[in-house]
Amino acid sequence: MNALLEVSRISKRFGPTIALDNVSMTAQAGRVLALIGENGAGKSTLLKTLSGAHRPDHGTMSIDGQSYRPAGPIDARSRGVAIVYQELTLAPDLSIEDNIMLGRSGTVAGTLLRSRQRQRVQKAMDQVGLSSISPKARTGDQSVATQQLIEVARALVSDAKIILFDEPTSSLPAADVDRLFQIVDTLRSRGLAIIYISHFLEEVRRIADDYAVLRDGHSVGAGQLSQISDDQIISLMVGRDVDDLFPAVPHEIGSARLDIDRLTAAPVPHNVSLSLRRGEIFGVAGLVGAGRTELLRCLFAMQPTRSGTVRLDGRPLPQRINARRRAGLGLLSEDRKTEGLAQNLSITENLSMGNHQRYSTLGCLNLNARSEDAKRWIEKVEIKAQHPNQCVAELSGGNQQKVALARLLAQDAEIYLLDEPTKGIDVGTKAEIYRIMGQLAAQGKTVVFVSSYLPELLAVCDRVGVMSRGRMTEVRVTKDWNEEELMLAALAATEDE
Amino acid sequence: MSDRPTPNHRARWSVLLRHGPSLALLFIIALFALLDWQFGSGRFFSSRNAGVIVNSAALVAVPALGMTMIIIAGGIDLSAGTALTLCGTVMAIAFRDYTIPADQAGAATWIALALALGLGVGILCGLINGLIISLSEMVPFIVTLGTMTIFLGVGQVLAEESTVYPQNTHLPDWLRYLCYTGSNTDYYWFSFLPIPSSALIAIVLGIAVALLMHFTVFGRNIVAIGSNPLTARLCGIRVGLTTTWVYALAGVFVGLGALLYFANVKNGNPSDGTGKELEIIAAVVLGGGSLSGGRGSILGTIVGALIIKTISSGCTMLSIPNTYTHIIIGVIIIIAVLIDGLRNGKPKWLFARLASG
Structure with missing residues (x-):
């Protein structure tokens, strides 16, 4: 087999932290290599090294046998290495065409050569299946999935030979993931080498041919995916056996606590009625835009409701965030970067935000007591940090999520509204979050768990409801669901209307 | 080689940078003392000049304390300058028209009312800013740009487009000598401590605000709102209410600043305030305040005010024309913010050089 890209014994340190230690890896033309590892294992550093x-x-890197030492991202691109980032890096106000050509526009004396450029853009857009959309459309008006494909098209116009994907599906609903995979398939058959980072093993199985596992900056395994089991991959990743990806905590379901009656808001949710019980983990499935996030935000009064009522233990809840919070509701935001946490403040500061009454008298x-409390929470949920005053932005995604979760636990809520709590975090941390959810249920709390990752819903929840176009279309006890039926229910109602 | 500063580099710099404004102040004082000793009159490094600098710095520092809270909360108040002279004008009018000579019986009540009126106008100005900003959710910059002109106009209407001069006899002694910097120790609060009373007031207020910011829930909520208003909202902090309080409280400091200013010039001219807000904001920024919110220091702000006034005083002593003083202060503000950026690893090119060199 012909190795297109060879990475040989590269190391990278940031001050005292060794991000990569003697990492070697090969990627072959016409194959998809899955780069696997927990958060903080060095995947992103490796990808950033590859992309310049x-x-x-x-250490050394080579492409097609020739030494590859990119001086920067532009140099890397000219050598045929392009990267599609996890977070979209498009300018929303520019047209699709302008975004695709950004930074590589053909110009004469600063003037764009529009016609020549348009041919290249059209070709790239056809290749990613966007031929039906006008290149002049505003990028910000497109769906997240389309924007992701625009990013891929952007990689293609630079005649990339190697495309790096950094967790491309973490922000995509299931149907769009399929579309992305078809594109990746096409790229593979055209002889490109693809390096693909993902946290989802079943996704890796579907799309990749080879794997390389990183742990704590070391390469700990590589080979063909057909020759290794999921359990073996996971034990390579975490360095120990994870017998149980979904640790079950026995809990008992009690009486009704939160009664939602015909809750409606503009534009979603629509007419949602539900009764949630003590000690219950209630899963909410559905496509992005089905109204799951909006349902949680209406319950927490972060979004105005048009009609319908929410009762906790029979008492109607007032329409104010802090009143609902005091009544015992807590929300974990889906977006920990821009909403969930104040990134430039310390762990202590973030943990205590809104929880100050725990260690203050008359506002002083x-x-x-505050820093003792922070230390306790850091230990309790095992946040990996140098010290409690470390800035949250310096933590890995999984540890950031633990800070946000710990703040919610410190609030000592009765009803936990968790919006995609496991998004973009590693397997080990996911398992810990499932365990915390189970423990909450065992204490008699109620957990509402919104997720796009069906296996976790089916493994963790007592009941799962499906939302579609703002309606809660179907609620069943978890054992009466399977993945296909859930997916079908999420899609079916969409087609009805 | 990396495009981020490594922890080592940061650690090495951060000790110096944390005390950056204070070190800069010491450096500037030393520089001017040296220059003045060589080329000037030698009066810069004298206790009398120190009194003058400290007094004029206090006039900036007191309203800047409120501005620091606003800036930490992620806002800005461009109306602080004209609001301050509006308060001063109102006080001047009250003293001119509604008080009796200070040595007559019963004058104290009227004096208290006149001062309370001025202070009340300050709170009202802040409250108006705060309410418009939190209810309309408009950008503070635009809102206060509007109220800046409004307050100026209101002041001019009240003062009938001229300067208001109250009768000297109507002003009580303590008020007249609030900003006294002369050599007669009897006019200071403590005759053994010849520091202008205005500076003592600024120090006491500064300590109070620092305690408020560090040790109260309200203070931490201000930091939270400035760092990320969305997170603050998610955590049940009432962002609009807190913001309104911050501006109203800043209005108190504008009112107190106006009291000092009135005591200093003993008249009320509404047009004096134009441009003062920039001096106030400059003091906050020199002290390490970040206009993107979430960061700022009370000590820094006071030091910032001292830096500005030391430079203008030093330039005067060296007979550098006023126009050049403006240029020098402008350059220093830009350099200060650039250096302060080092704390956050900016600019990146500098760290890239340091790491590879």
């Missing part, structure tokens, strides 16, 4: 954003301290803080 970082330069390795030691006891700073010692």
Whole structure:
């Protein structure tokens, strides 16, 4: 087999932290390589090294047998290496065409050569299946899935030979994931080498041929996917056996606590009625835009409701966030970067936000009690940090999520509204979050768990409801669901209307 | 080689940078003392000049304390300058028209009312800003740009487009000597401590605000709102209400600043305020305040005010024309913010050089 890209014994350190230690890897033309590892294992650093954003301290890289030492992202692109990032990096106000050509527009004396450019753009858009959309359309008006494909098209116009995908599906609903996979398939058959980072093993199985596992900056395994089991991959990733990806905590379901009656808001949710019980984990499935996030935000009064009532233990809840919070509701935001956490503040500061009454008298803080409390939570949910005053932005995604979750636990809520709590975090941390959810249920709390990842809903929840176009179309006990039926229910109602 | 500063580099710099404004102040004082000793009159490094600098810095620092809270909360108040002179004008009018000579019986009540009126106008100005910003959710910059002109206009209407001069006899002694910087120790609050009373007031207020910011839930909520208003909202902090309070409280400091200013010039001219807001904001920024919110320091702000006034005083001593003083202060503000950026690893090119060199 012909190795298109060879990475040989590269190391990279940031101050005292060794991000990559003697990592080697090969990617072959016409094959998809899955790069697997927990958060903080060094995947992103490796990808950034490949795409020219970082330069390795030691080691060599080569493309087609020729030495590859990119001076920067532009140099990398000219050598045929393109990257599609996890978070979209498109300018929403520009047209699709302008976004695709951004940074590589053919110009004469600063003037764009529109016609020549348009041919290249059209060709790239055809290749990613976007031929039906006008290249002049505003990028911000497109769906997240389309924007992702625009990013891929952007990689294609630069005649990339190697395309790096950094968790491309974490923001996509299931139907669009299929579309992305078809595109990846096409790219593979055209002889490109693809390196694909993902947290979802079944996704890796569907799309990739080879795997490479990183742990704590070391390469710990590589080979063909057909020759390794999921359990083996996971034990390579975490360095120990994870017998149980979904640790079950026995809990008992009690009486009704939260009664939602015909809750309606503009534009979604629509006419949602539900009764949630003590000690219950209630899963909410559905496509992106089905109204799951909006349902949670209406319950937490972050979004105005048009009609319908929400009762906790029979008492109607007032329409104010802090009143609902005091009544015992807590929300974990789906977006920990821009909403869930104040990124430039410390862990302590984030943990105590809104929870100050725990260590204050008449509005005056006891700073010692506050930092003791922060230390306790850091230990309890095992946040990996240098010290409690470390800035949240410096933590890995999984640890950030633990900070947000710990703040919610410190609030000591009765009803936990968790919006995609496991999005973009590693397997080990996911398992810990499932365990925390189970423990909450065992304490008699109620957990509402919104997720796009069906296996976790089916493994963790007591009941699962499906939302579609703002309506809660079907609720069943978990054992009466399977993945296909859930997917079908999410899609079916959409087609009805 | 990396495009981010490594922890080592940061650690090495951060100790210096944390005390950056204070070190800069010491450096500037030393520089001017040296220059003045060599080329000037030698009066810069004298206790009398120190009194003058400290007094004029206090006039900036007191309203800047409120501005620091606003900036930490992620806002800005462009109307602080004209609001301050509006308060001053109102006080001047009250003293001119509604008080009796200070040595007559019963004058104290009228004096208290006149001062309370001025202070009340300050709170009202802040409250108006706060309410418009939190209810309309407009950008503070635009809102206060509007109220800046409004307050100026209101002041001019009240003052009938001229300067208001109250009768000197109507002003009580303590008020007249609030900003006294002369050599007669009897006019200071503590005759053994010849520091202008205005500076003592600024220090006491500064300590109070620092305590408020560090040790109260309200203070931490201000930081939370400035860092990320969405997170604050999610955590049940009432963002609109807190914001309104911050502006109203800043209005108190505008009112107190106006009291000092009135005591200093003993008249009321509404047009004096134009441009003052920028001096106030500059003091906050020099002290390490970030206009994107969430960061700012009370000590820094006071030091910032001292830096500005030390430079203008030093330039005067060296007979550098006023126009050049403006240029120098402008350059220093830009350099200060650039250096302060080092704390966050900016600019990146500098760290890239340091790491590879």
